[in-house]
Amino acid sequence: MSIRSRSGWRGRLLPLLFLGWLVAGATNLMAVQFEILEPKNRSIYDDAFATVVVKTDSADVKEVEIETALNRVYVFKPKSESDYYCKTVRLKLGENRITVKVVAADGNVSQKSVDLFYRSEVYEGADEAPYTYKKFFFHNDANEKVCAECHNMKPDFEKAAKKTIKAGGALTADVEVLENPQESNCYECHEPLTSRKNGHAPSVNFMCTVCHTGKAAENNLLDEGKSRYLQPDPIMDRCFQCHERVEEIMKHNRSDHGPTKLGRCNKCHNPHSSPNPFFLRKPIWKLCTTCHAEKASGKHVISSFVYSRNKGGHPTRGRPDPSRPGRELVCSSCHNPHGSKGPFLLRTTGKTPFKVCKRCHKK
Structure with a gap:
């Protein structure tokens, strides 16, 4: 009896399942592809x-x-x-x-x-x-065919109106940029790259090909030819086109910083834009202690040379910077991340590190 009842139950259920499958299939056929x-x-x-x-x-x-x-x-x-x-x-x-x-x-x-x-x-x-x-990599002939229906995929800035940004600050060479960056055909898709508070001049002016040359370098040779807008890695030689002062510093370094020595400026800097000063990838202290975790206690320098109120070390943050009024004390107050003529990347010359102390401590 129980076997027959089970068989009868199956006999009634199977047609219902089949009908449900047909309905589901019909619904799926109506889905937008x-x-x-x-x-x-x-x-x-x-x-x-x-x-x-x-x-x-x-x-x-x-x-x-x-x-x-x-x-x-x-x-x-x-x-x-x-x-x-x-x-x-x-x-x-x-x-x-x-x-x-x-x-x-x-x-x-x-x-x-x-x-x-x-x-x-x-x-x-x-x-x-x-x-x-x-x-x-998107920007190659095969991929761009789709977008070419609506977009001009071949940038041509030769006839566009331009203006000149004069050298000043970190910029040590005049740079020619578009008068109206929004006219760049890169702008429509890539404008958000420049939307953060601090922007890099070539990016915010949409002179993208200053850095995106289509060429590779030592660290990305295997990517050669994969994109018309490839950028070389290391990128340093492109950076030196505008930042000659940093190049000059590095020529005379006594002590070098790893990322800078290897030409990897974009490890610390976002070449498009950033919420942080100098378009850094993190605020300065947090960026430095990412690699130099031993300094993350917030105190540094030999304890016998600092006031006892610091309880064992010189502060590295949370204080005003006496050498740069209006700015907070951070790692770069004493160290130059691009290199130094002094030891330990200190902002001094010669072999004695304590000259840097006079930047803040005049007596």
Whole structure:
């Protein structure tokens, strides 16, 4: 009896399951088909922004949603003139999931995701991407064909109006830039790269090819030819085109700083923009103690040479800088990160380190 009852139950259930499968299949057929053309899944990014490009294959679109790992949702209504939807979004350090939802006119939702990794050498946990991620390069002939339908992919600044930025401060050579940076065809997609408080002159003026020469250097020779806007690594020789003063300092160094000696200016500086002074990747003290963790106690220098009120060491932050009024005491108050004629990168000359003390302690 129980066997027959079970058999009868199965006989009634199977047609219902089959009907449900047909309904689900019909619903799926009504879903809007689309592709995430960019970015490629499991891509590595070295700055905090990625451009998302979505292509829909149906006019039956009510809206397109792009959701980021920072819980930002961007909603687009359909465009009669194009099936493409583009948005440059901000990334968080480390792994990110970008989710795209396309809503059909009948309310049915299709969804796809891509995973990205925002890498930065100066942030623990984000300094190295998992082995399943790789670096992709967009700007080559094959990839640009899609965008060329709407965008001019061949920058030509020869006829554009220009102005000259005169040398001053860290800039030791005059630089010619666009009169109206927004006229650059890089601007529409890459403007967010320059959106942070402190910008780098070539970037904010959209003279991108000053650094993005399309050429590789010693550290990225295997990437040669993968992008028309590749930048050499190490980047130092490009930096010296404008920053001759730093080059001159390095020629006469008695002590050298590792990243500078290796020509890796962009390890400490973000070449596009940054919320920090000098477009540094972190505030100065936090940046220095990323590598020099032994100094992170906040105290430094031999204890017998400092006042007892400091309880064992010279402070490295949390005090005003006597040698630079209006600024806080930080590592660079005493050390020059680009190199020095004195020992230990100190802002002094000769073999004796204590001359640097006179910068603040006049007696």
